[in-house]
Amino acid sequence: xxxxxxxxxxxxxxxxxxxxxxxxxxxxxxxxxxxxxxxxxxxxxxxxxxxxxxxxxxxxxxxxxxxxxxxxxxxxxxxxxxxxxxxxxxxxxxxxxxxxxxxxxxxxxxxxxxxxxxxxxxxxxxxxxxxxxxxxxxxxxxxxxxxxxxxxxxxxxxxxxxxxxxxxxxxxxxxxxxxxxxxxxxxxxxxxxxxxxxxxxxxxxxxxxxxxxxxxxxxxxxxxxxxxxxxxxxxxxxxxxxxxxxxxxxxxxxxxxxxxxxxxxxxxxxxxxxxxxxxxxxxxxxxxxxxxxxxxxxxxxxxxxxxxxxxxxxxxxxxxxxxxxxxxxxxxxxxxxxxxxxxxxxxxxxxxxxxxxxxxxxxxxxxxxxxxxxxxxxxxxxxxxxxxxxxxxxxxxxxxxxxxxxxxxxxxxxxxxxxxxxxxxxxxxxxxxxxxxxxxxxxx
Amino acid sequence: xxxxxxxxxxxxxxxxxxxxxxxxxxxxxxxxxxxxxxxxxxxxxxxxxxxxxxxxxxxxxxxxxxxxxxxxxxxxxxxxxxxxxxxxxxxxxxxxxxxxxxxxxxxxxxxxxxxxxxxxxxxxxxxxxxxxxxxxxxxxxxxxxxxxxxxxxxxxxxxxxxxxxxxxxxxxxxxxxxxxxxxxxxxxxxxxxxxxxxxxxxxxxxxxxxxxxxxxxxxxxxxxxxxxxxxxxxxxxxxxxxxxxxxxxxxxxxxxxxxxxxxxxxxxxxxxxxxxxxxxxxxxxxx
Numbered sequence: 001x002x003x004x005x006x007x008x009x010x011x012x013x014x015x016x017x018x019x020x021x022x023x024x025x026x027x028x029x030x031x032x033x034x035x036x037x038x039x040x041x042x043x044x045x046x047x048x049x050x051x052x053x054x055x056x057x058x059x060x061x062x063x064x065x066x067x068x069x070x071x072x073x074x075x076x077x078x079x080x081x082x083x084x085x086x087x088x089x090x091x092x093x094x095x096x097x098x099x100x101x102x103x104x105x106x107x108x109x110x111x112x113x114x115x116x117x118x119x120x121x122x123x124x125x126x127x128x129x130x131x132x133x134x135x136x137x138x139x140x141x142x143x144x145x146x147x148x149x150x151x152x153x154x155x156x157x158x159x160x161x162x163x164x165x166x167x168x169x170x171x172x173x174x175x176x177x178x179x180x181x182x183x184x185x186x187x188x189x190x191x192x193x194x195x196x197x198x199x200x201x202x203x204x205x206x207x208x209x210x211x212x213x214x215x216x217x218x219x220x221x222x223x224x225x226x227x228x229x230x231x232x233x234x235x236x237x238x239x240x241x242x243x244x245x246x247x248x249x250x251x252x253x254x255x256x257x258x259x260x261x262x263x264x265x266x267x268x269x270x271x272x273x274x275x276x277x278x279x280x281x282x283x284x285x286x287x288x289x290x291x292x293x294x295x296x297x298x299x300x301x302x303x304x305x306x307x308x309x310x311x312x313x314x315x316x317x318x319x320x321x322x323x324x325x326x327x328x329x330x331x332x333x334x335x336x337x338x339x340x341x342x343x344x345x346x347x348x349x350x351x352x353x354x355x356x357x358x359x360x361x362x363x364x365x366x367x368x369x370x371x372x373x374x375x376x377x378x379x380x381x382x383x384x385x386x387x388x389x390x391x392x393x394x395x396x397x398x399x400x401x402x403x404x405x406x407x408x409x410x411x412x413x414x415x416x417x418x419x420x421x422x423x424x425x426x427x428x429x430x431x432x433x434x435x436x437x438x439x440x441x442x443x444x
Numbered sequence: 445x446x447x448x449x450x451x452x453x454x455x456x457x458x459x460x461x462x463x464x465x466x467x468x469x470x471x472x473x474x475x476x477x478x479x480x481x482x483x484x485x486x487x488x489x490x491x492x493x494x495x496x497x498x499x500x501x502x503x504x505x506x507x508x509x510x511x512x513x514x515x516x517x518x519x520x521x522x523x524x525x526x527x528x529x530x531x532x533x534x535x536x537x538x539x540x541x542x543x544x545x546x547x548x549x550x551x552x553x554x555x556x557x558x559x560x561x562x563x564x565x566x567x568x569x570x571x572x573x574x575x576x577x578x579x580x581x582x583x584x585x586x587x588x589x590x591x592x593x594x595x596x597x598x599x600x601x602x603x604x605x606x607x608x609x610x611x612x613x614x615x616x617x618x619x620x621x622x623x624x625x626x627x628x629x630x631x632x633x634x635x636x637x638x639x640x641x642x643x644x645x646x647x648x649x650x651x652x653x654x655x656x657x658x659x660x661x662x663x664x665x666x667x668x669x670x671x672x673x674x675x676x677x678x679x680x681x682x683x684x685x686x687x688x689x690x691x692x693x694x695x696x697x698x699x700x701x702x703x704x705x706x707x708x709x710x711x712x713x714x715x716x717x718x719x720x721x722x723x724x725x726x727x728x729x730x731x
Contacts (some may be wrong), residue, residue, distance in 0.1 A: 046657070047562075047728065048554075048557050048562055049562065050559075050562075050658065050660050050663070051559075052562030053562045053658065057561075057562065089662075108524055129522050158645045195486070195705060198531075221703050221704055221705075222703075222704070222705055223704040224705070224708070225706060226663050226664050227664065227704070227708075228655075228664040228665050228668060229460050229695060229696070230458075230704070231456040231460070231582070231693075231696060232453050232456070232695070232696045232697070232698075232699030232700045232704060233699065233704050234700070235449050235452055235456070236445075236449075236698050236700045238449060239445055239446060239449050239700075240662070251564050251656075251660075252564055252655070252656050252658065252664070254653065255566060255655075255656050256654075256656075259654065260582065262573070262578060263571070263573060263581075263583065263584070263585075264452070264456075264580040264582065265573065265580040283563070283564060286565070286566060287568070287656055289568055289570075296661035314555040320505070344560070381652075387655045394517075430615065
């Protein structure tokens with residue numbers, strides 16, 4: 001009797017256990033899965049128009065490679081595939097805003113990613129944030145995107161424009177004594193820039209830094225990137241006689257300026273460019289041959305120049321090499337521009353750091369979940385393929401949404417190769433400074 | 445500012461004026477005769493630039509030969525534009541004509557993007573540097589200016605010394621009367637469009653020496669060219685040359701006295717004032 005009751009209790013208990021197990025089996029995976037379906041990302045770059053060849057297209061290819069590499073492994077966390085919808089902002093802010101509207105409200109993407117031009121990013125960020133939608137900026141650098149706006153859903157791991165002018169000025173000040181035999185205060189600098197938010201932002205930061213160091217600013221002048229003529233600006237520069245020329249521009253204007261500067265006999269000790277057109281070494285060399293040698297460029301580093309030994313974790317080196325190999329295969333270029341790394345790296349950070357945490361910890365990929373996950377991002381220096389770390393400024397910060405760990409380098413085109421020359425700690429070559437006599441721009 | 449540098453800016457301004465005049469002349473000739481504004485004119489110039497670029501870089505043609513080929517090619521394009529787009533809408537309202545040539549502009553930009561991508565392409569030329577009395581002059585500009593001058597002279601002689609040229613001028617003065625007198629307006633239109641195309645091709649060949657070509661090249665020169673045509677008096681060739689020189693001097697000398705941006709502001713203010721005072725253009729005929 002006693003045995004029979006025990007058996008009955010046991011069988012009831014096992015039935016209950018089995019039911020519980022079944023329930024757990026049915027429920028648990030669903031709970032861990034969170035939202036289902038693919039993650040839909042709208043990708044917005046200038047695929048046509050003048051910005052396309054000034055870095056927007058290389059950036060878009062870098063981004064595409066990041067998506068491909070993640071999707072081939074099953075998607076984010078190995079199971080959430082990414083579905084992209086491309087938009088073309090045509091190098092025009094009004095078109096960009098319409099395209100963003102289409103991607104967000106017709107295509108109903110979860111995230112809007114990309115943006116090359118600051119002229120587009122500045123108006124767009126505010127509009128997207130007002131709709132409580134997520135904007136992940138990969139390339140545009142202007143401070144104006146974030147400064148004093150308290151944007152909740154816009155993020156950028158890329159360094160801000162103010163760092164560009166600062167770094168180039170400090171670089172010249174650091175080397176003034178050794179290479180020019182001059183005190184930094186005696187160096188005469190001239191700043192010329194395209195007059196959109198990108199150029200004027202970089203120019204303003206350079207001017208502020210020069211003031212701080214006490215360097216002499218002999219000319220500061222903007223021009224429209226579409227201008228058909230820069231001869232009078234060159235003549236004016238000749239009258240101002242700067243030692244160093246700090247230039248920020250896109251592409252047709254940089255080529256035009258360097259050509260006219262050569263024809264009209266502008267002579268300086270150094271030319272320092274700040275990204276965009278100056279990052280496109282292949283294009284500059286095509287137009288100007290070896291005249292572009294020894295020109296400096298301030299940019300987030302082109303990842304192929306970094307020593308993979310400094311990456312933490314070490315597997316980043318493999319990821320970087322895979323990206324570089326794919327980029328070369330896709331484009332056939334010899335010198336991979338920094339914009340390709342920016343497009344890849346800043347997308348990679350979203351896909352492999354922010355989104356996994358948003359899904360696992362905050363329940364999915366809603367703007368709310370992603371912004372929470374982004375604010376928890378804490379990548380140390382050496383943790384991305386461009387070497388910098390990532391830590392986004394949070395609520396209450398003047399630059400909320402901007403990464404505070406982003407950093408830049410100064411590269412120089414030496415003998416057909418790009419080298420890192422500053423900061424000294426990670427340089428691959430010593431800067432050639434002042435311009436050697438072989439340069440048509442060299443002071444005599 | 446040292447006087448020598450102001451002189452340098454003034455001379456470079458004249459040279460820029462030569463290039464702008466070449467662009468404005470072809471457009472103005474077509475407007476004067478056919479009475480239609482080819483909004484897509486600078487896009488034809490862009491095609492001329494591409495033609496020279498590809499012939500020189502991909503097929504290793506010598507530059508002068510490539511330039512001649514570009515002139516021939518764009519002449520044919522000018523004829524095609526007239527036959528396919530302009531001729532069917534000759535009697536349409538002006539706004540339709542503008543829309544049609546505007547459509548051609550977008551077509552040509554997109555087509556160039558499709559064929560050659562958005563890359564900026566430049567010829568790798570090593571041009572000599574000219575230093576005269578301490579002033580530096582652009583060799584490419586000097587060459588462009590000289591060729592422009594020759595082209596203008598040739599056009600002037602053609603219009604004044606040949607039967608066809610006289611017919612073209614007659615049509616531009618009174619199209620109805622010419623038709624009543626039995627002149628073949630269609631032939632006159634066709635020849636004019638061909639010449640307009642040839643001028644665009646020539647401008648393209650001269651511009652590729654100093655500028656990179658890309659599908660949106662028109663953005664740099666288009667607005668300025670139209671402004672010059674209107675300022676000089678639409679259809680008035682001599683006015684176009686005067687307006688080109690005026691604008692380029694304002695941009696060059698104004699640029700060094702004030703700033704590059706301010707010089708354009710001044711140029712546009714002059715334009716607006718001139719249009720208020722003389723709506724027919726500085727050398728246009730009052731009607």
